[in-house]
Amino acid sequence: MRKHRQLWGVIILATLMLQARAQKEPIKVTDLLKIRTVGEVRLNKEGTKAVFTLTSIEPETDPKASKWDYKYVTQLYLVPTDASAGPRPLTTRESATQPAWSPDGRQLAFVRNTDGKPQIFLLNLDGGGEPQQLTHFHYGASSPKWSPDGKEILFSARIGLKDLLKDSILNPAHSHPAWPMEQAGIAKVANSSVAKPNPDGTLDEIRAYLDNDATDRKAKVVTKLNFQDEMEVNPDMTFTQWFVQKVQQSPITPTAVTTGFYNYNNVDYTPDGAKLIIVAHLDSTEHPDRALESEIFIADRDGSHLKKLLGEKDKVFNNPRVSPDGKLLAYTVSPTSFVSVPQLYITPLANLIAANATAANATATNATATSTAATPTLIPFDRAAGGFTWTADNQYLYFTAQSNGGAPLYRANVSTKKIDQLSDYNSGTLNFDLQGNHLVFSRTELSDPSELLTANAHMQNTKLLTAFNGEWLEHRALSQPEKHSFKNNIGETIEYWVMKPIGYTPGRQYPLLLDIHGGPSAMWGPGEASMWLEFQFFCAKGYGVVYCNPRGSGGYGLDFLRANVKDWGTGPTSDVLTALDKAVAEGWADTGKLVVSGGSYAGYLTAWIVGHDHRFKAACAQRGVYDLATFFGEGNAWRLVPNYFGGYPWEPETKAILQEESPITYVAGITTPLIIFHGENDRRTGFVQGEMLYRSLKVLGRPVEYVRHPGATHEITRSGDNRQRIDQMLRTWEFFERYIQH
16 A cells, blocks of 8 residues: 555656646747846955856836837846855946956956946945946056056056057157058158148148048048958057056056057966066057967066067967966967967966077077077867966966867866866856866856856866846746767768757657858857857747757867868858758658758858758848858958968959859859848948848849848847847748748
C-alpha cells in the first residue's frame, strides 16, 4: 500500500510539473522591453563589493513622444559579493556609466551627461548624499581612472581640429599639424582670417564667407579619407586627448597629459602611479586617416618624457596591461588587416625600457644599438582575447574570448603558458573583474540573457547576485538550441544550432527560419546575447530556427576566419544551406515553408542565396551590402573591400572579383519574395545599397518591399530605437506569414 502511495505521489508531482510548464506563455515581442542588461562590472580592492551598470528600457518621458516610445536608462548598482544582500541602486534619474572605485573604496567616479557633454561625478559611499560633479570641462570628460594614490583622476576628451588650433592652453604656440592636410591646393591649415565675410569681396573675403557657410552647416567640405561616421557625412577631424583632474581642486581646469594632433587610444597609470602607459600612433608624416598602426609608449605621470616601447610598421600593438608588481607587460599584436586574430604576448617591462634607452643612445651617438630586451613570451591562443586582468600574485592573466558559440573566461599561467578554460561554450562571460579569490562576471545563457554572478578565482562555487530577468522569465516557455556540426567541402568543422518551435509535437511539421549572422567575422551561439530574444520570438510564433557559424566567422581561429577571403558568396552559402539541409533532415520542418533572414553581411548573403537558390517562400535582407564596388564609396566599413578582396574597384583583377561576388550581379535570378530593411542614417554599409536592390527588383517586377527606418543607424537591431526594433521583428514575421499561410 505504501509503495502505491509513493507511486501516486510521483505521478501527481509529474502532472503538476507538466501543468506548470503548460501554463507558461511563449515569448512576446514586447518582452524586448523587459530585458535588463548588466554591463560594466568593478570590484573594490577587497573584492567584497561590486558596482555595476544596469541598462533598462523605460517609457519615454518626452511629452512629444508616443505611448509606444521607450528609452534606454543606465544606472549604477552596488551588491555584496557574498550574496548576503540583493543589489541596491546608487544612482537615479539621468543615466550613469563608466564606474571606477577610488583606491580606498570610499568613493566612486562615474560619467553622466550634463548640458550635452559627458562629465565626471563623484559619489561618496560613506556618507551617502547626491553625486557631486567633479569636471566642468568644455570638451567633456569620459573614461575616468583613479591614480593609485587617489589624488587625481585621468580622463579622456574628444577635441575638434578647429578647437585645438585655437585653444591657447592646449596649443599655446598655435601650431599646426605636421602631417599632410590632404586639402587640394592647400599645404597646411590656414590661420584664422581677419577678413570679413563678403560674397562679392576679395578672395580672402570670399574665403571668409565660405568658411562661415561651413561653420553654419550650409556646406560640408570634405577633405579627409574617413568622412562617414555612424550617422552622417562628417567632414570634421577630432582627436582623443587625455587629462588629469585633481580630486580636491574642482572646478580647476584639468591638465593635459597628451599633446599634438593625434589620437591617443588609451592611457593608464602603472601600478605604482609613477608612469603612464599610452597607446597611440604618433607619425608626423602621415595623415591620421591613413594610419592603421598603433604603438605602446611609456611616459612620466605628467605625460612628459614620452618613449616608445613597442611599435612596428603595419602592426597594431594594443591592450597593454602591467602586472601588479610592475614587472611584466601583457599586450596584443596583430597586422593592420582586419582579417586577423591578435596574438597575446608577455614581456618584462624593464627590458623594454632598457631596450628603448639603448636604441636612443645609439641613435644619439650614431652607434649600432644592441637590444637588451628579452624575447617576448607568446601565449599560444588562436582566438581574439580581450579584457585582460592580472591576479595579485602576478602569476595568472585572465581574459575572455568568443569561441565555438560561447564566450568563455580563460586563465593563462605566465610561467607555463598553459591556458585554462574556466567556463563552457553554452554561455557568454561578457564583463568580469577579479580581486584575490573573488570573481564577479556578467553572463548570458540559454535561460537568461543577462545576470551578474560571483565565484571563486577558479570560477567554482558560482552564485547569482542578481535576478533582474528571472521574475518575468519564470513565466515564459523557452526553446533550447541543440548543437550539431559537420565538415564542409574544405575540411572546416561547421557548428550549427537547431531550435524547435514552442509547443513542438513529434509528427507535425513546422515552418523553418534559416537565420544568418553578419560581420562576416561575427559569431553566434548560446553565449552571444544579441539574438536571444529574436530567436525565441520566432520559436514562439511556431517557427523552428537554424543558425550556424559559416567559414569566415570569428571564434574558430585564424584559418577559419580567413576561409572566406575572396569568397563571400559561394563558400559561406554552402555552409549555411548545409546546416539548413541537416535541420530539414530531422523530419519536422515543412520544406514548403522555409524562410531566410540576415543583417549586414548576412543581408548580403541572404540576397546572394535567393539569387542562386529558390527553395525559400520568403526572405528578409537587413542593412546589407549588395554592390561591393559602390559599398567601397558609401560605407564607413569600406576597408573590408581591400582586406577581403585584395585591392580596389578600379583595379581590373579586383573589379572582376567584386562584380562576381556582388549579389546585384545576380538580381535577375531573384524571384523569392523579399523584404529589405535599411536605416536612413546607416553609414556603415550605406543605405543606397538597399535602394539599389529594391529598385532593381521593382523594375524586374519581382515581389519586393522596402522599409526605411528614419534616424536609424547600422545598430538598429542591437541598440537602436526600441519601437523600431519591435517594428522590424514584427514586419519580418508578418511578411513571412503572407507566404507561409498560402
